[in-house]
Amino acid sequence: MKGLAMDTSALLWYKTPADDWNKALPLGNGRIGAMVFSQPLEERIQLNEDSVWSGGFRERNNKSALPNLEKVRKLLFEEKINEAEKIIYDAFCGTPVNQRHYMPLGDMNVIHYKESECDFKSRSLDLNTAICTTEYAINGVDYTREMFISQPDQVLVMHITASEKKAINVRVRIDGRDDYFDDNSPVHDNDILFYGGCGSEDGINFAAYIKVLHKGGKVYPYGSFITCEDCDEVTILLGAQTSYRCEDYKGQAVFDVERAEEKTYAQLKADHIADYKSYYDRANISLSDNSSGNSALPTDERLALVKEGDPDNKLIEMYHNFGRYLLIAGSREKTLPTNLQGIWNKDMWPAWGCKFTININTEMNYWCAENCNLSELHMPLIDHIEKLRPNGRKTARDMYGCRGFVCHHNTDLWGDTAPQDLWIPGTQWPMGAAWLCLHIWEHYLYVQDREFLSEKYDTLKEAAEFFLDFLIEDKKGRLVTCPSVSPENTYLTASGSKGSICIGPSMDSQIIYELFTAVAEASKILETDGGFRKKVLEARDRLPAPEIGKYGQIMEWAEDYDEVEPGHRHISQLFALYPA
Template sequence: MSSLHKEAELNRPVLWYEQPASRWQEALPIGNGRLGGMIFGSVAQEKIQLNEDTVWYGGPKKANNPDALNYVPEIRRLLFEGKQQEAEHLSRMALMSAPKYLHPYQPLGDLLFYFLHHDQKTAAYRRELDLETAIAGVRYELDGYEYTREYFSSAADHVMAIRLKTNKPGGLTFGVHFMRRPFDGGTKSIGTDTIMMLGECGKEGVEFRAGLRAAVRGGTVKTIGDFLSVEQADEVTLLLAANTTFRYEDPEKEVLSQLDSAAAKGYEQLRRDHIADYAEKFGRVRLELSSPSAPAASGSPTDVRLDKVQEGEDDPGLVQLYFDYGRYLLLSCSRPGSIAANLQGIWNDSYTPPWESKFTININTQMNYWPAELCNLAECHEPLFDLIDKMLPNGRVTARDVYGCGGFVAHHNTNLWGDTHVEGIPVSASIWPLGAGWLSLHLWEHYRYGLDREFLANRAYPIMKEAAQFLLEYMVEDAKGRLVTGPSISPENKFILPDGTAGNICMGPAMDMQIVHTLFTACTEAAAILNRDEDFRRELTTALERIPKPEIGKYGQVMEWLEDYEEFDPGHRHISQLFALHPGEMIHARRTPELAQAAKRTLERRLSNGGGHTGWSRAWIINFWARLGEGDTAYDHVKALLAKSTYPNLLDAHPPFQIDGNFGGAAGIAEMLLQSHGGEISLLPALPKVWPDGSIRGLRARGGLEVDLQWKQGALSQAVIRASHSGVVRVYSKQPLQVHCGGQAAASEYREGLLVWKAEAGRVYVLTPSGSKDE
């Protein structure tokens, strides 16, 4: 039995298939944060679709509407007077940017292989992606001989490496070349072993270079035309590097330098360094799920397992694999120094991708990073912070020129250059000035998990403060004396006025006010920690008293707008009014029971009207139900995410592909097992009956804590909490717990479900059910 099949038997986190990919949605993604590839695994004509994270068409745009400043007060007046159509008509002309749309993120190109004498029938074919090593592989037998391929993209050495081997002497003869149809910019030869693809992305866009170098054992390599030609080799190593003028003045020089350095190491050392760099991060968290009632499916190919789930079967092992895949994808498309993960991470095969494959910041980009802190990949969060840094100067200009305000604003989309203007034409999406407010909360979350005071002081708080300053100046008083945002929207939903008019633009939508409340509260807490800006804190505190809070409407639901309007689409994919439940904390399952019940009612109404039909929306719903403590319902949506919104390669089917569903789904699974909002840690808050036994190690909790959990027969058997900082720890559990440290009982108090003790930095605490002898 081959080593590949032995690995499957050990139930390692491996995606595997018994046939090549016939379409992009079956290909396997690899990436180092910056350089990505989709592996098809075809036998006679292999294809690797390539991406580099800075290959964006066009350049930055100075697109703020110069007339906006003069018309914002008039738009507000029309909205307050109920003149909906007039307000939207004027907004379309006065607020929208010119040009209307940001330019797209584009493919680097394709790497195409043509193998001689490979058109015969193969046997024992297997294509796989090992999530523990981040190495893709292909194995097949042809004419009685074995052929293997390995592919990985190394963050350690900035190259993609491909090794092809056979035990047939001289059995590898093939040509390989770059293709970028219909935008081929040409390829040149450099020596006898290297080809270089040239290209650019429009008049104001980046220029790029991609280089491919071959080294052979037992054969020859040379260039013919724009091909690398390999003849009668036993083993071939291909190294690929790519760069653009976004990072380097001379990207070709950098490509050659990276190829030289990687070639000097050799394939085996590159492989070892790649695994060492990746595996340490991936291995921080490990989930084990078991279910006696579920079939043992781990010996089946991944697509077959997915088909069975789509037919109604439970497969905890596939859920486990999906969770691991989410962490793998984040590590593969967002690393320190890379660009933030866009709508497709880094994997995009279209020159005109849906929604330009931008950063959509009315939820999708934020959802990409929901697993980062909780799932112990905090460094993967850094590219998002870099993107916010790029947006900051642009956002100051937009705040000033469009709204006449100080501080920092962004709308629902941004790009490689951090543009912040009102982008697009639909009033249902574009006029939403809360992008900066929501994004800045990610900096606060990074602090809350790690408690890095220097990060808070020097990076997080200054940005949070500028986002809050804009909102303080932007909000106006309504007829009831409340401070409200506007013009704005509840992304991307419509309401119906009493006279039957459908509207988008409004004053003070619920999501806006919840983000404002969360940001202002975070800023006051951060300023107090840093002991600065006392006057600003008072200003925020005063404003908080006048901001509308979540309200319950006539259907028992959380209201989406200031007025209890009917919804134009009751099953709308955005459930923006529940920001207060997740990722916000204003709605709490135990502390605000009436609002929690209203949140349930909101979800039930959305779902009964067809909601959750898209991948990311379904993923958000998983997180909502987890926060509500409804484990079985949360699991139903995990299963629905797999059954209805997942391609054979386990990428999210929005449709089309958007990666946020993968990341939101992975975060939701973690939220079912551990939560740490509202000043307490909740252990197994939404454990479904279908996972009676299991364990997870390495999750992070707010407050500088790392948590391992074990459970049996649906109840916690042990928790281990490692403290990196000293402080009071509050743990909520449905069963009485006791805490030990170093084998000794720790001074603690357990009352009404809360276990409280003073933790010391560097100590490990073991929690067990009261009366248990197991520590």
């Protein structure tokens, strides 16, 4: 790793290239993402842009929900769970079933076209600089590729150097997936315009523009490639834009690259590092090095030793640093929030649609935003709540006859709020907007910005209004949600019935308690809306409190049910412990 300082808590490095997407190294500027494989002879850079989704907005509220709401509630109170779930499956799930899903932009390839063998040295991601470096040798010549994605200049940058003059012979191209693109041909001697669309009549169109700059040698088009022959240095710039943000998305992608081209590589790199470090350097964790020398090993070898029981505090530091890095790389002001996989996705139909899964995943992405002094990076999530509000009002009214706004366990880039999937353990969960709104309150608690709180008070209030209408009395006179689920879990009743749809799961009551508390406190701070404050506090006092079950556990449901799958991966009943 020539030229790299060994920071054992901030340098991910490996002795072999990535042979699998999950082993590639992620780069990002909040909007453009890349997974770097560091294959020396035939490099693949898998590309994403945060607004490349599968189509336009869909109106998906199930009009059959409201006429069947009381029937479902009656069946649940009678513990006729299977009958209730059959109605939920048909009358409450979204129509159509799916929200829009996230998609990859394409792949950039950089190929050494004259060589067939090489000696691979190392690949690394320096968390101090957000730069990925690949080192290898071909026929006694040492090569280095540096790569980063600049937020100030809004471009991906790859810089290739060699230990000898006239040694760089590579071809560069960009390709799409599953025919979801229209062209990837060179435009002039040293540039390619790649563009296409994602589908649906009002879907998203995208463009990526590559320009190849060189010192020494020559550059020329060759088929769908740009060929670099006998060059001393090569710099590749890539810009990407979509119709989601820009009417002239092709022109904007070209503009981004041509503006970046006005800087030298050294200037681009320096500006990128300065911007990145202005966030990354705000927090630090320092633990004693107890690794007995293991901390100098490649990252994958260190992980293997920890799995065997060897201590490595510096690897714990790296884990903390990597989490902060991913938030900085995946969530910047004016971008979309990080989705189920951040901004990194290789699949046209990714797992769970790679949407914003808001029954824990999206919220968890932002758990380090405030306590690691990255408050600005919280704003894409908070901004996205405003997209939910108009759609969520319609969902609340059409499906439940309630005021306020609601969202279920997923949303997409359009702020879709209707139930997602046909999966009973997850779909029918009306708490997504409420949990997201707690991020508004969390942000205020850290930054103490009264103007921000005043601006967002109506959003908090609307989320609470929904539950003032939606909550019903259970047999003990408590106010509970119905119908709902404890996310992704299934229970077993004393009579042997299995179910997921239920009355008053513990997590719901805990989220609503926090929401009502936040609204009441905000009202008090802002010295406004005392009547509404009184209503939410009265309702809060009637919510079920956390209870201890027959095994000494915190009960997950309002009744002391058994889990069908003991030790389930979701521990929703502990929301009151964390994050609340």
